Amino acid sequence: MGKIVVLHPDLGIGGAERLVVDVALALQKEGHDVQFVTAHHDSNHCFAETKDGSFRVTVVGDWLPRSIYGRFHAVFAYLRMMYAAMYLVFFSGIKPDLVFCDQVSACIPILRYRGLKVVFYCHFPDQLLSYRDSRLKQMYRAPLDWLEEVTTGMADKVLVNSKFTASVFKATFKRLAKVTPDVLYPSVNTDLFEGSATRRLNEVIEDPAFLVDNAFLFLSINRYERKKNLSLVLRAFADLRTILDEDKWSNVFLIMAGGYDNRVKENVEHFTELVCLAVRLGVSEKVKFFKSPSDSVKLSLLYHSHCLVYTPANEHFGIVPLEAMHAKKPVIAVNSGGPTETVVDGVTGFLCEPEPDKFAEAMSKFVSNKPLVKRMGLQGRDWVMEKFSFLSFSKQLQKIVMEFLKSDDSND
The missing domain is CATH 3.40.50.2000 (Glycogen Phosphorylase B;)
Incomplete structure (x- = not known):
């Protein structure tokens, strides 16, 4: 089995956080060594599995601001995730066989720089979640949208949470015409x-x-x-x-x-x-x-x-x-x-x-x-x-992970 790091921006309480916790649980049950690296983790605002000792959780970069006077949330979300990725790659001493990351793709080039295998879970294109109510906001978002699209395409595998999101992915990321995301439905943790x-x-x-x-x-x-x-x-x-x-x-x-x-x-x-x-x-x-x-x-x-x-x-x-x-x-x-x-x-x-x-x-x-x-x-x-059983979710995820681990073994 392999060593897997789940890289996530904020281990709070929400659908995205529930999914990455379920990913960790599913992989751990299959015998993998799984741990989290995150930019924020509040023990009073998180799922129980991330604070009860089920997983190692490393928090890095939480000193970085989330915004300046309530603005530039996206920029700082990218910076915080990139900082966490740099810690993982250059300073942590962790040598994962695979990194599972989601929400923020800007960290992927840093992970790929060291040859790490990356699975990126796209809950939804971030650029579609931002309001463009002024010309200035459009100019601000343009380089971020470009960065999101390019870095998403650098992942070894892209997963999405539904057929609906897969269709939106294709319609939004025109440069990634050759990337066909796989649908991995979230499941109920039975x-x-x-x-x-x-x-x-x-x-x-x-x-x-x-x-x-x-x-x-x-x-x-x-x-x-x-x-x-x-x-x-x-x-x-x-x-x-x-x-x-x-x-x-x-x-x-x-x-x-x-x-x-x-x-x-x-x-x-x-x-x-x-x-x-x-x-x-x-x-x-x-x-x-x-x-x-x-x-x-x-x-x-x-x-x-x-x-x-x-x-x-x-x-x-x-x-x-x-x-x-x-x-x-x-x-x-x-x-x-x-x-x-x-x-x-x-x-x-x-x-x-x-x-x-x-x-x-x-x-x-x-x-x-x-x-x-x-x-x-x-x-x-x-x-x-x-x-949508947890067993079905686990089997599909395990198949994806083992494809990467076996490819590494064949290259040794």
């Missing part, structure tokens, strides 16, 4: 779900209104970012009040949980915006907000809820719908991007246009039909275990 005890709902939520026997709980899990369109679920929830009769509406509640980092201005601002929106819509007493719930709390919320509402449009993949289906919960999601590959419309949930009335209509179907909730939940569990 060991975490099946090996963790869920807490009783009254240990997670103190409000007695949420704890009545006939309460119907909708759940939203996403980072507190505007691009996640979380206001959609609040507006749909408010519209639901006009569809249901008073008795049913009185027992319906919404739980919103998501990644929250007080260092990130948008997280702080958007959380406040959502709380204020719930007040304006007149539903604040029926909505509970959670900031960066622990794995234990998150699993408990999934277990006790009845339906997941997932609102991002053109989401690159979206691991949360898989987690919900694994927990036997139907999913209501936007009819675009990754969820069109993970949610089977009319079978494991509903895919809707991103409009409050459309979401409210789908939500009402579940409130009025508990057998439908159970049936779609069971079908969702079967679907996830068939197509």
Whole structure:
């Protein structure tokens, strides 16, 4: 087996971080020696596996700023990742057989300079995540976009998280016409779900209104970012009040949980915006907000809820719908991007246009039909275990890694 380094910019809590942790777990189970090198790791804001001793985690370059007066985030993200790569290559003493890196490709030339094998996981082209609202911003982004494209093409293997992202990759990186990324779907870490005890709902939520026997709980899990369109679920929830009769509406509640980092201005601002929106819509007493719930709390919320509402449009993949289906919960999601590959419309949930009335209509179907909730939940569990199991993910990843290790052996 080989020595593998996972190089990641920030081991926090999010879909990208969950994926790299799962990569590390899968490779470790196959017998590889796996460790992390990262520019930031906060033990109070990370997944348990990165702080409980499961892996060695080396933090380097965290003294570098993330921005200057809230600007130049991309430049400093590139610099921090490049600094971490230089440490790995020139000063760490680690001699990996393979480096798995993601999100920031600018570090790849440094890794390739020393002849290291590199697998790059492209969650989504970074240049498409940046707003170009001025000529000055366009000029600022131009060299960064060029650098992203060129350095991505220097990886030995490029992976993407969905067929949707693969199509966007091809349409965006015109210079990389000869690069065909492989799709490696993220998976549900079934060991975490099946090996963790869920807490009783009254240990997670103190409000007695949420704890009545006939309460119907909708759940939203996403980072507190505007691009996640979380206001959609609040507006749909408010519209639901006009569809249901008073008795049913009185027992319906919404739980919103998501990644929250007080260092990130948008997280702080958007959380406040959502709380204020719930007040304006007149539903604040029926909505509970959670900031960066622990794995234990998150699993408990999934277990006790009845339906997941997932609102991002053109989401690159979206691991949360898989987690919900694994927990036997139907999913209501936007009819675009990754969820069109993970949610089977009319079978494991509903895919809707991103409009409050459309979401409210789908939500009402579940409130009025508990057998439908159970049936779609069971079908969702079967679907996830068939197509997105951790075992399937591990086997595909192991095949990719072993191709590199065997090629090294043949060159010795």
